[in-house]
Amino acid sequence: MTTAKSTATSFEKWEKLNPEVKMICVKHMNFLERLRFGASATDERNMVNAFKYPVQELAVYDSHDGLILELNVKKEENYKMKAKDETNQQEEQFVPLLLQVLRNGTIEKFNTQESEDFPEKTLEALRGLGTIKVTGFLFGELKAQHFWYLENCDPGLVKTVRIHGALPSEQVLDMWTLRNVFEWRVGEAPFETTSKMARRWIDRGFPVGARLMIQTAKDTKLDSFVEDFEDRIIEREGESVRIETNHPEKHIFLKNWEKGPDDVEDCEMFLMIIIPAGMRKGTKEFKDLVDRDREYWGDEEDEEEEEEADE
Secondary structure, rough: OOOOOOOOOOOOHHHHHHHHHHHHHHHHOHHHHHHHHOOHHHHHHHHHHEEEEEEEEEEEEEEEEEEEEEEOOOOOOOOEEEEEEEOOOHHHHHHHHHHHHHHHHEEEEEEEEEOOOHHHHHHHHHOOOOOEEEEEEOOOOOOHHHHHHHHHEEEOOOOOOEEEOOOOOOOOOOOOHHHHOOEEEEEEEOOOOHHHHHHHHHHHHHOOOOOOHHHHEEOOOOHHHHHHOOOOOEEEOOEEEEEEOOOOEEEEEEEOOOOOOOOOOOOEEEEEEEOOOOOOOHHHHHHHHOOOHHHHOOOHHHHHHHHHHHE
């Protein structure tokens, strides 16, 4: 019988390590190793839950026969899970994995496009999570779980909210967790949303570059916005208007985009943005700040490709 040593597959002295050394070990594990380690015992699970990790993108979406979760943990390979409808995978694997990532991850981009509400049992599990850390959201049509995500995100972290579908009510805009959102993009919203957001910007002093992009009903005009802020109007030219804020160094600029050949014909597209008070239309600085958003639904990847093409 040979006694040659091979690569260790277990560590029998683990219980003799102090908590600080154990946490160092957990820190050096990759995502899957921590996931398996956390399933071994309560103490180990608590250690894993105490360790936070950066997530570049978390994506959840439908397939023809179930749900798919894709995960990009920074400096690691991508992970993907498919949970079919007719199996127990969603309850036994998909939901625990989603909860683990939402609990422990700091997520740069959460792309969540499910077409149905989660079952009540899953929603109840979400309610036990507490605050989730997400910088940017991307939704299709808003579902029950999406409202929960927005209501329970860290207000000091979330900066962008993009909704390809309709804004069902002002409930979303009124969420206190979203009071600091820097960029809104909404596929369908009432034009009055512009006035509501402008008042928030005027009162709160948002930074230059904060923007709202919406699609509204066809033939919508600027008239109601002009009426709401007639005492603040600095300039109106065609389908654009500029108003002053309570901060002398900042103005709000709103315009109706002239539609291109690839744009939807039965709607209007508006951009509202905070600009420096001294910035003039037609300058390079103005175009760099305002006109870069001509691709209405372009995400970060599209914008990076455009910048590379310009170079």
